[in-house]
Amino acid sequence: MAGDPRFVCDAMLGRLARWLRYLGADTVYARSGTREALHIALQESRILLTRNRRYFQNHTPPPKFLLLASDRTEAQLRQVLQHHPFPLRPGTRCLVCNSPLLSLPREEARGRVPFYVFQTAPRFHLCPECRRITWPGSHTRHLEKQLSRALQGLIPLPPP
Ligand SMILES: [Zn+2]
Incomplete structure (x- = not known):
């Protein structure tokens, strides 16, 4: 939907990309690396989700990004939802290609x-x-089980 956050996941975050798509978020996966992720973030005004602090820190123009604190997908998803909440619409987006x-x-x-x-x-x-x-x-089914565990007790903050 218009106004919902749109993401690009850095390489290594393929699992997070799949989870976000399952929950209905428009999410591109930059499989070839941070350079590609950065390019997509700037071109398409997407929020770059990354574990890579160094690469784009001094980049001009700076992309919108969220530096993920954890290696674990569950914690990453929680961090994304806390900073960029979106309405959860499970099963509305293709896990493979991101199309609605x-x-x-x-x-x-x-x-x-x-x-x-x-x-x-x-x-x-x-x-x-x-x-x-x-x-x-x-x-x-397996994904749903993992997600309900990841989201247990999570109260997303209101949008900034
Ligand atoms: Zn598809």
Whole structure:
């Protein structure tokens, strides 16, 4: 949504990028490194999430960034949410390519997902970019468990 924070994750933060996407945040993953992350942050006015203090400290113009204190994804996610809260919308964005998912009418999932899934899944989503079809629990059950642990007791601060 307009006004929600948009992120770019530095290399090494692939797991955090996936978690943020799952929660609905517009998140680019700069897999090739901090130089790419910095470029994207400046080009697209995204908040750079990084563990790398040195690289961009003296960069002009300075990117908007958040220096993550922990190596652990759970703590990183909590830090992001405390500084840049956004409404949590789990399962609304493609974990692979970051596109917002479209809901797919049940009939259109027929023959494109395993029969058992077609019979039992409550709803389906389609990624308009990479054409993947997903459904609740498709590859997210483990992720959901990790996220609910990470977010336990977290009260995000109001936006600055
Ligand atoms: Zn996709």
